[in-house]
Amino acid sequence: MAAAQAVTDGARVALVTGEAGLGKSTLLEHLGRRLEREGWLVAAGRCLEVDSAPPAWAWTEALRAVAATTSPGEFADDLAPLLTDTGPVNADATAGRFRLRQAIWKWLAEVAAERPVAVVLDDLHWADAATLELLGGGLGLRAPILVVAAYRADESGHLTEMLASLARAAPLRLALPGLSDEAVAELVRTECEADEETIAGIAERTGGNPFYVRESARLLNGEGALVALSEVPEGVRDVLRRRLARLPEGAVSILRLAAVAGRESPVDVLVKAADADEDGVLDALDAGVISGLLDEPGPGLVRFVHALVRDTLVADLSRLRAARMHARIADAMEGTDDIAALAHHYARAGSPKAVGYCVQAAELAEARYAHDVAACLLSDAVANSTGPDEHVELLGRLLRAQIRAGALAAARETRREAVEYAESLGRDDLMIAAFTAWTEPTVLEAAQEALDLATGPRLRAAALQILAEVHGDAELSQELVEIGTEHDLPVYRVTGRLNHAAVAAAANDPVTMRRVTAEALELARTYRMPEAIAVAEITLAALTVIEGRLADAAHLYNKAGEGRRRTGSVHAAGFLQLALAVIWLNDGTLGAHLDDVRAVLSPMTTDLLALALHANGLDTEARKVRASSGPIRPDFFFTFLTTLRFL
Numbered sequence: 045m046a047a048a049q050a051v052t053d054g055a056r057v058a059l060v061t062g063e064a065g066l067g068k069s070t071l072l073e074h075l076g077r078r079l080e081r082e083g084w085l086v087a088a089g090r091c092l093e094v095d096s097a098p099p100a101w102a103w104t105e106a107l108r109a110v111a112a113t114t115s116p117g118e119f120a121d122d123l124a125p126l127l128t129d130t131g132p133v134n135a136d137a138t139a140g141r142f143r144l145r146q147a148i149w150k151w152l153a154e155v156a157a158e159r160p161v162a163v164v165l166d167d168l169h170w171a172d173a174a175t176l177e178l179l180g181g182g183l184g185l186r187a188p189i190l191v192v193a194a195y196r197a198d199e200s201g202h203l204t205e206m207l208a209s210l211a212r213a214a215p216l217r218l219a220l221p222g223l224s225d226e227a228v229a230e231l232v233r234t235e236c237e238a239d240e241e242t243i244a245g246i247a248e249r250t251g252g253n254p255f256y257v258r259e260s261a262r263l264l265n266g267e268g269a270l271v272a273l274s275e276v277p278e279g280v281r282d283v284l285r286r287r288l289a290r291l292p293e294g295a296v297s298i299l300r301l302a303a304v305a306g307r308e309s310p311v312d313v314l315v316k317a318a319d320a321d322e323d324g325v326l327d328a329l330d331a332g333v334i335s336g337l338l339d340e341p342g343p344g345l346v347r348f349v350h351a352l353v354r355d356t357l358v359a360d361l362s363r364l365r366a367a368r369m370h371a372r373i374a375d376a377m378e379g380t381d382d383i384a385a386l387a388h389h390y391a392r393a394g395s396p397k398a399v400g401y402c403v404q405a406a407e408l409a410e411a412r413y414a415h416d417v418a419a420c421l422l423s424d425a426v427a428n429s430t431g432p433d434e435h436v437e438l439l440g441r442l443l444r445a446q447i448r449a450g451a452l453a454a455a456r457e458t459r460r461e462a463v464e465y466a467e468s469l470g471r472d473d474l475m476i477a478a479f480t481a482w483t484e485p486t487v488l489e490a491a492q493e494a495l496d497l498a499t500g501p502r503l504r505a506a507a508l509q510i511l512a513e514v515h516g517d518a519e520l521s522q523e524l525v526e527i528g529t530e531h532d533l534p535v536y537r538v539t540g541r542l543n544h545a546a547v548a549a550a551a552n553d554p555v556t557m558r559r560v561t562a563e564a565l566e567l568a569r570t571y572r573m574p575e576a577i578a579v580a581e582i583t584l585a586a587l588t589v590i591e592g593r594l595a596d597a598a599h600l601y602n603k604a605g606e607g608r609r610r611t612g613s614v615h616a617a618g619f620l621q622l623a624l625a626v627i628w629l630n631d632g633t634l635g636a637h638l639d640d641v642r643a644v645l646s647p648m649t650t651d652l653l654a655l656a657l658h659a660n661g662l663d664t665e666a667r668k669v670r671a672s673s674g675p676i677r678p679d680f681f682f683t684f685l686t687t688l689r690f691l
């Protein structure tokens with residue numbers, strides 16, 4: 045309650061952490077009810093642990109709860125990807141994603157002007173990238189908004205960057221401990237009678253985890269203390285397996301089907317998908333409810349009381365049986381509007397029907413700017429495609445989604461796969477389709493022709509981007525920035541400035557170069573463009589080397605190297621060592637780093653190794669290494685490596 049009481053005119057963040065079963069969801073429910081009694085508008089959403097969940101689902105749930113009480117008004121268009129199941133968007137993806145994030149928090153701030161707002165996001169450890177990105181948009185907001193995010197600490201590896209960002213808001217951190225010995229005793233005795241020694245054994249075995257305590261107590265009630273404390277291996281999944289073994293086999297089969305369907309399932313879908321008749325299915329579900337493995341969150345719905353129950357049931361299925369179950373569930377869901385679930389189940393079943401549903405689900409993901417999710421769905425579509433035309437067309441879609449997601453290395457691999465596949469068929473038309481799927485313009489003549497014929501801002505900007513880079517023209521770069529600003533195309537606002545920086549570098553104008561690069565970096569960070577951030581950081585690091593501030597340059601190069609690694613750059617592996625070599629060359633310490641240079645030895649670092657050997661007086665070995673040098677590839681490192689060769 046401390047965070048709620050501290051919220052006045054500024055947004056606050058509370059982070060609730062704990063292991064599986066420590067009752068964080070129950071805590072959030074109590075918190076929500078108390079805030080509602082005190083006049084708060086509580087908007088809650090849960091990140092789902094299944095692959096069939098639509099992207100940013102927790103935000104969809106939360107914002108639709110807000111929309112039920114307050115119209116989004118002027119923000120409706122920008123919020124449409126989350127408030128409605130819109131189709132593909134034609135707007136610039138980077139700008140649209142930025143506007144969506146801004147619209148969410150501006151709308152919430154307007155709502156909070158009338159009554160305080162609490163946004164409660166549970167199970168953040170299952171959050172997708174879109175959910176995490178939207179969460180960061182409220183930092184620094186001056187409005188009475190409380191954001192409560194709950195996650196399992198032991199499954200939060202991918203939350204590191206988001207948590208570091210939230211740390212700037214000085215969040216309240218609440219770590220849920222296990223139950224005390226007294227609380228364990230009380231919980232056990234709600235299930236069965238037990239002596240002090242048995243209760244102490246359960247407390248020690250479970251670490252006070254409420255879910256594990258309850259499951260152990262139920263096992264104790266059914267099979268006695270010897271089994272509950274001695275014969276069952278430690279671990280809640282083993283306890284669950286022991287309890288499941290006591291149910292009729294037919295009931296367990298239905299529960300496994302429900303587990304494959306998801307954490308929560310409509311009963312009518314399970315009836316249609318099961319091998320048993322309706323009575324048999326209902327009897328099995330009744331057994332699950334009576335045994336405490338399932339509950340009924342609403343009419344016609346069953347839900348596993350904990351994700352561990354579902355995980356245990358699924359883990360014990362063979363891949364063959366799971367695929368058959370996915371197919372039956374998908375067939376039973378035909379005719380519903382749950383496209384994401386249909387795509388998931390048909391893909392896991394290996395069915396050709398997966399293609400159409402995966403494409404539709406990918407379009408929904410792209411409408412929410414979740415291009416990483418779209419790429420996963422399109423990968424499933426590719427895996428289940430049949431004819432060659434369909435296969436190449438889907439590879440092209442996948443490639444474009446990967447580019448938009450910033451997964452450039454994966455995009456290059458997809459293009460290679462498409463080209464090799466088309467080549468193996470001897471199909472020139474498919475070869476052309478594979479080569480042109482990459483949407484970045486690359487041919488100078490085509491760019492000039494496009495500029496002459498362009499009737500819209502996008503085509504003109506794409507042509508200007510190539511021409512400005514090739515010709516080194518500051519005026520073309522400035523026009524590119526102006527088009528990007530006027531038509532809300534942030535990619536061109538950033539690349540125009542980076543092109544201008546390159547022009548300034550060629551003109552030996554470091555002042556202009558630093559100014560426009562810093563502007564590009566600020567914009568790239570605002571719109572969360574990781575590749576552009578890395579390029580701008582590299583440029584600023586190079587300027588810092590020139591200024592002689594080598595320690596600062598090393599820091600900037602390290603940041604840029606980490607950024608390139610996260611974006612999947614093909615240059616990420618060698619970039620940082622070569623960047624650090626620039627520092628060593630400038631401060632005269634290359635010879636002291638001979639072992640470091642040897643450790644990254646490759647054909648492109650032979651000249652660097654020769655210089656390091658020479659600095660250590662090992663001239664014979666240096667000449668031998670220099671003689672083994674091959675031609676320098678015309679890639680990202682060409683200028684640097686050519687300079688090394690002439691030293």
